[in-house]
Amino acid sequence: xxxxxxxxxxxxxxxxxxxxxxxxxxxxxxxxxxxxxxxxxxxxxxxxxxxxxxxxxxxxxxxxxxxxxxxxxxxxxxxxxxxxxxxxxxxxxxxxxxxxxxxxxxxxxxxxxxxxxxxxxxxxxxxxxxxxxxxxxxxxxxxxxxxxxxxxxxxxxxxxxxxxxxxxxxxxxxxxxxxxxxxxxxxxxxxxxxxxxxxxxxxxxxxxxxxxxxxxxxxxxxxxxxxxxxxxxxxxxxxxxxxxxxxxxxxxxxxxxxxxxxxxxxxxxxxxxxxxxxxxxxxxxxxxxxxxxxxxxxxxxxxxxxxxxxxxxxxxxxxxxxxxxxxxxxxxxxxxxxxxxxxxxxxxxxxxxxxxxxxxxxxxxxxxxxxxxxxxxxxxxxxxxxxxxxxxxxxxxxxxxxxxxxxxxxxxxxxxxxxxxxxxxxxxxxxxxxxxxxxxxxxxxxxxxxxxxxxxxxxxxxxxxxxxxxxxxxxxxxxxxxxxxxxxxxxxxxxxxxxxxxxxxxxxxxxxxxxxxxxxxxxxxxxxx
Amino acid sequence: xxxxxxxxxxxxxxxxxxxxxxxxxxxxxxxxxxxxxxxxxxxxxxxxxxxxxxxxxxxxxxxxxxxxxxxxxxxxxxxxxxxxxxxxx
Numbered sequence: 118x119x120x121x122x123x124x125x126x127x128x129x130x131x132x133x134x135x136x137x138x139x140x141x142x143x144x145x146x147x148x149x150x151x152x153x154x155x156x157x158x159x160x161x162x163x164x165x166x167x168x169x170x171x172x173x174x175x176x177x178x179x180x181x182x183x184x185x186x187x188x189x190x191x192x193x194x195x196x197x198x199x200x201x202x203x204x205x206x207x208x209x210x211x212x213x214x215x216x217x218x219x220x221x222x223x224x225x226x227x228x229x230x231x232x233x234x235x236x237x238x239x240x241x242x243x244x245x246x247x248x249x250x251x252x253x254x255x256x257x258x259x260x261x262x263x264x265x266x267x268x269x270x271x272x273x274x275x276x277x278x279x280x281x282x283x284x285x286x287x288x289x290x291x292x293x294x295x296x297x298x299x300x301x302x303x304x305x306x307x308x309x310x311x312x313x314x315x316x317x318x319x320x321x322x323x324x325x326x327x328x329x330x331x332x333x334x335x336x337x338x339x340x341x342x343x344x345x346x347x348x349x350x351x352x353x354x355x356x357x358x359x360x361x362x363x364x365x366x367x368x369x370x371x372x373x374x375x376x377x378x379x380x381x382x383x384x385x386x387x388x389x390x391x392x393x394x395x396x397x398x399x400x401x402x403x404x405x406x407x408x409x410x411x412x413x414x415x416x417x418x419x420x421x422x423x424x425x426x427x428x429x430x431x432x433x434x435x436x437x438x439x440x441x442x443x444x445x446x447x448x449x450x451x452x453x454x455x456x457x458x459x460x461x462x463x464x465x466x467x468x469x470x471x472x473x474x475x476x477x478x479x480x481x482x483x484x485x486x487x488x489x490x491x492x493x494x495x496x497x498x499x500x501x502x503x504x505x506x507x508x509x510x511x512x513x514x515x516x517x518x519x520x521x522x523x524x525x526x527x528x529x530x531x532x533x534x535x536x537x538x539x540x541x542x543x544x545x546x547x548x549x550x551x552x553x554x555x556x557x558x559x560x561x562x563x564x565x566x567x568x569x570x571x572x573x574x575x576x577x578x579x580x581x582x583x584x585x586x587x588x589x590x591x592x593x594x595x596x597x598x599x600x601x602x603x604x605x606x607x608x609x610x611x612x613x614x615x616x617x618x619x620x621x622x623x624x625x626x627x628x629x630x631x632x633x634x635x636x637x638x639x640x641x642x643x644x645x646x
Numbered sequence: 647x648x649x650x651x652x653x654x655x656x657x658x659x660x661x662x663x664x665x666x667x668x669x670x671x672x673x674x675x676x677x678x679x680x681x682x683x684x685x686x687x688x689x690x691x692x693x694x695x696x697x698x699x700x701x702x703x704x705x706x707x708x709x710x711x712x713x714x715x716x717x718x719x720x721x722x723x724x725x726x727x728x729x730x731x732x733x734x735x
Contacts, residue, residue, distance in 0.1 A: 148677070182679075183679075206679055207682070229678070230678060230679035233679075352676060352677040353676040353677065353679065353681065353682055353686055354676035354677055354686060354708055354709060354711060354712055355708060355709075356686060357676075357686040357687060357689075357690050357708050357711070358690075358701070358706065358708045360704055361704060361705060361706060361707070361708055362708075364704055364705060365705070380687055384687075384690070384691070384694075385702070386702065386704075391704055540684065593664075596663075596664050601663055601664075601682070601684075602684075
């Protein structure tokens with residue numbers, strides 16, 4: 118159970134106590150702007166005072182990211198007693214509208230970039246209470262932060278442990294993303310457990326490389342707020358040269374998906390001793406190749422490196438493996454193991470029937486813990502399918518394949534279904550397919566992740582059997598309903614789809630074809646696919 | 647390699663991502679969220695490979711790449727440097 122300090126169960130409670138303890142500490146840096154803990158508390162408690170009487174469903178949308186406003190919004194929503202719901206700035210209009218309809222938000226917090234998404238049709242479905250940052254262009258009938266009345270909440274509103282702290286969306290197989298509902302208690306469990314090994318200090322400088330729609334951001338902000346550490350928000354531009362950002366700000370804690378390091382490595386940016394300020398580096402969200410992690414270790418010689426694993430449904434992460442000499446490698450994969458479970462987790466490797474398998478056997482990873490999320494928002498069926506009650510416990514079936522070795526160390530080897538992770542974005546291929554089928558008006562449309570380099574998928578390739586619509590047109594129409602990262606970068610037209618034994622389209626055969634075609638390309642120089 | 651080519655590259659990236667509005671030379675393209683980090687990586691590779699600009703200096707200030715004006719200045723500085731270099735030999 119969470120410590121005494123979290124008894125009020127408001128996820129902003131620890132920020133509140135930290136800001137009283139260390140008011141002068143730097144809380145946030147974004148470009149040339151900074152906020153101390155006292156300033157951030159002031160802004161959040163003022164926003165909360167405005168929000169509190171306007172709450173009905175206790176849900177506040179955050180249409181903002183990588184900005185001071187995003188964090189004021191998250192804190193303000195939490196302090197007011199609401200669940201915060203990050204809305205992805207990369208979502209197309211159609212999706213934003215669909216999700217706003219479903220979420221019934223009480224209010225929307227919007228920054229400079231979020232405002233640009235508030236078209237007339239989005240506004241028609243958005244909540245009537247809209248609070249924008251001062252640097253945003255004007256929105257009719259909205260209020261700017263500088264216009265908020267001079268009222269402040271004295272402390273975060275008390276919440277029940279089972280109430281929701283946040284809802285974060287992940288890719289879903291029905292064509293719409295699934296909203297993972299995390300309770301205040303689950304988040305408190307997570308932060309307590311993580312604090313045991315991150316051992317953050319008030320003088321830590323933590324780089325935030327990801328959007329608030331990705332739950333690595335949950336780890337960074339709530340861990341920082343517990344100790345009075347500073348979050349340094351990276352802009353999209355800073356992401357072009359993360360090493361420069363780390364050096365410029367003397368960042369001490371880094372957390373990201375491995376792809377960012379792969380990019381730096383392939384661009385030959387990493388060299389010995391490049392990042393001396395780092396004391397802790399955390400990787401998550403994708404397989405971490407040994408080549409990648411060793412290049413990072415060489416560049417950041419003063420840093421401990423941890424590989425952590427967990428689906429959003431378990432509340433951020435649940436296993437951890439430190440980089441050791443020699444590293445603990447997953448057999449035949451060239452990747453670092455995912456390690457040992459958190460103390461508050463039971464982990465089982467299950468066969469196709471859902472029953473546990475002995476050590477060494479590969480099966481689906483299932484998790485049981487107080488830290489598990491509650492399930493999917495407005496999706497009872499999907500929740501029951503993934504969260505199964507066995508005896509008196511709920512087990513979450515992750516859809517990830519793995520095994521436990523003879524030393525009790527867990528290894529992750531891929532997805533049981535067709536869910537892939539690309540550049541930190543979780544994509545269910547079936548979701549992309551459902552849209553591709555609609556656009557092509559053809560059931561014989563499928564999507565594979567290809568090529569796979571260092572165990573990480575690099576892109577999506579779509580297949581269809583009708584050639585009457587050009588690639589660019591398909592992509593243009595898909596972009597109306599899917600974020601860019603889910604639109605196949607290449608379309609292949611086939612007379613006939615290969616089928617497997619169950620008469621389903623054989624993705625493996627398609628992948629093999631792509632491999633063969635790319636080899637032909639290399640030898641003849643002819644682009645065939 | 648010409649200065650106008652970099653503006654064309656940026657505008658093709660914007661079109662590919664479904665943005666159709668005209669940009670002025672000092673509109674922020676990355677910090678405004680118009681282009682994402684993937685596009686940023688693509689652009690950075692083009693600056694190095696097609697324009698011969700060396701961004702490898704670990705302390706290069708990346709915020710100098712946020713507008714078409716910034717990018718054009720960077721490219722023309724590079725072109726001038728190449729020119730004076732070739733004159734010397």
